[in-house]
Amino acid sequence: MENWLTKRAKLDPNKTALIIEHSDFTFSELNSTVQLCAKKLHNYIHQGERAALFISNSFNGYIAILALQQIGAEIVFLNSRLSSDELQFQINDSAAKICLVDDSSDYHNINSVDTNKFLLSDILSMKPDKSFKPVEEFDNDDVTSIMYTSGTSGRPKGVLQTFGNHFYSAIGTSLNLGINDKDSWVLTVPLFHISGFSIMMRSLIYGIPVYLITDFNEEYINKVLANERATIISLVPTMLKRLLNNLPTGKHYNDHFKCVFLGGGPIDNWTLLRCDMLNIPVIQSYGMTETASNVVALNFRDADRKVGSSGQPLFPVNLRISNSDSEGVGDIEIKAPNVAKGYLNRQDLFDKKTTADGFYKTGDIGYLDDENFLYVKGRKDDMIISGGENIYPEEIENIYSKLSGIENIFVIGIPNDDWGEVPVAYVMLADDAYLTGEDLIGFGREKMAHYKVPKEFRLVKGVPRTASGKVLRRKFGDIKYKQI
Template sequence: MENWLVKRAKLDPDKVALILEHADFTFKELNSCVQLFASKLYTSGIRKNDPIALFSDNCFNGYVAILALQQVGARIIMLDTQLSANALEYQIKDSQPKTVLVSDSAPTKNILNVSWDKTWMSDVLSLNKSFDYQPVSEFDNDQVATILYTPNDNSDIGVMLTYGNYFFSAMGTDLTLGINKDDIWVLTLPLFNVPGFSIIMRSMIYGIGVYLIDGFNLHHLNKVLINERATIISLTPPMLRELLNSLPQGKGYNEKFRCVYLGYGLVDNWTLLRCNMLGIPVLQSYGMTETTSNIAALSFDDAETKTGSCGQPFFTEQIRITDINQDDIGSIEVKSPTIAIGYLNKRQLYQSRFTSDGFFKTGDMGYLDENNFLYVKGRKNELIYRGDKIIYPKEVENTYRSINGIVDICIVGVADKKENQVPVAYLELKENAFLTSASLEEFGKHNLIDYQVPVEFRLIDKLPKTTNGKILHRKLLSLEYEII
């Protein structure tokens, strides 16, 4: 396909492409900035197919750098700015970038301790432009566009996503949401995760604007959603809960606002009810890094009648359920042009994720109803087998999240004295929350089946999470706690 940014600048030169707090950029203006930056990257020695790591927050220079690296034809390795020095060191050594391009505004404490050549964006900007530079004319569907790391059981894995993956992902999203030229997508999710990065790609494919926001500033976000032109925002369930809690009383979002596009986990019914009362449409979706973000989502027509569902599979996706258990729940498998082309340096692991007929094993459990709507019950390796009963932790967690005073909760299976699995709750509470094990157990008995009620409630300072809000179960059991 013709270079997406160059083509969009030809088709919609005067259409707003990027909105910052104090400035707007049209596609023509954005393209000019990007091409200048790309020529300076070329001067610095970056060439087509070079692996380049990018360490950046959600800033203008980081956004431009992503597009500029695409213009040069580089393979972009996106680094999480919140990672420890050891985790960064592992990912960089695993991906072997030619250089690490560092944003001057990113939190650089940990990246400075990494033993690798680093190039600061300010140093690139000070270079002369190259008169030999020409942007790539085409984006090859099979070319690796990004490598994004995602947690695995033992170590992080680099997921290789192509331009074709991103294009088909955008097509599936469009057919469900019905994107129009007036849409402006709020990007507050990190650029270095697939949901955030996908918004940049959708902007060029759809020709829509992006409202770029660094960090999760609740006051600023609500101000944008109430007063500005924003129509869509991507959030995780914890982010949505925090945003609702900080919404000024009596306020609603602007009249053009269309929906919260919700990913990364199940949302509790209390949060959905609050959104309904406030007139905030919520479209739940399902996807993962390996599927280039979402592969199923609720449509506007089905949002009310299919509460709790992640919607129907996109037109580009085949989803099936296998190995169905006693609860009629099974393994979610998908066949799709959005499936990653591979795992970096882990070919055998990648191949092991596929069935003999080409379906990708997601590792998630769920079911499809009679209308082909997908319901996700949780990760297969997080299920708790208590005797002959199966406990789905997400169901228990979402029930307890309706309690005022609970910031977040995670249910895990722990072996008891008889080496049977029993559910244990790890809790993060608000200040001055007067909750006891007895009151929480009583709540569980009234709202859950007996075998689902946690046998212990462990209080910790903060649940360990990835930057997209996923709880890191492998770190949880090693934390200090107190029984409440």
């Protein structure tokens, strides 16, 4: 396909492309700024080479991403929350020629990493390479981005995402949400995550503006959603709860607002009810780094009657459940043009996750109802087998999250001589909560089968997470707790 940025600058030169704080840029202005940046970067990085990016949600970071695409370099996105050792591994594994560091990010951990580092401000002050010309075409099979998975079950893997992956992800989302030229997307999630980068790519493909949010300030974001013509915002459940808690009584989002596009895990029913009362549509979705964002999503007409579902497979996506049990729960497998090309330096591992007929094994388990709506039960590795019964931690967590006083709850299985495994819960309680283990067991027995009710409730102040915020259940054994 023709270069997405230069194409969009030709088609909609005067349409707003980017809004950051009180400044906005048309596609023509964005293209000019990006091309100048690319000319300067071209002194250090060329087509086919890899450049690591250590950035925050900043203007310079946004421009640098697009500039590297104009050069034809592969972008290695570094999570700015990683430790120095984790960053060093990814730099070494990707063999990035240079590492561009955003001045506005906290770059303490990157300082000790052994690599060829440049501050973006230093690059931008240099003379441009006048011989530079932007790539004319984006080949669907060319890798444009490399993102490392969080590594909840081992060493992080570099996911190879192509232009074709991002294009078909955008097309599937557009058909699901009915995107039009009046839409605009609020980008609050990190640019170095697939959720953030995919919004940038959708902006070019759809020709719509992006509101780039530099810091997650609830008051400011709520003002944007209430007073601007923002129509879509991508959030994870924690972000959504923070916005709701900050929204002034009687305040509503603007009349053009379409939806919260929700990813990053299940959402509790109480939060969905709050959104419904505030007339804030929530579109739940399902996807991962390996699928270049979402592959399943609810649509507006089904949101109310399919609460708890991630939705139906998007148009380009073929989804099936394999190895299902008597209740229809089994492995979620996907075949789609937005499934990544493979893992960097670990193609053998990616191939093991791919079936003979081309389906990618997601590692998640769930079921499809009679209308082909997907219900995700959780990670296969997290499933507890107790006395021959399958127990899904997220199902238990969702039930208990409705109980007043519980701020967070996480369920894992522990070995048991009689049953093989039994569920136990790690809970974080509100300061004013008074709940005993007996109370919690009694509540659970009213709501679910007795074998699903946690045998212990362990009070904790926090739980181990990956740099991207995913819960590391395999490390719960190291947590100090008080039994309640």
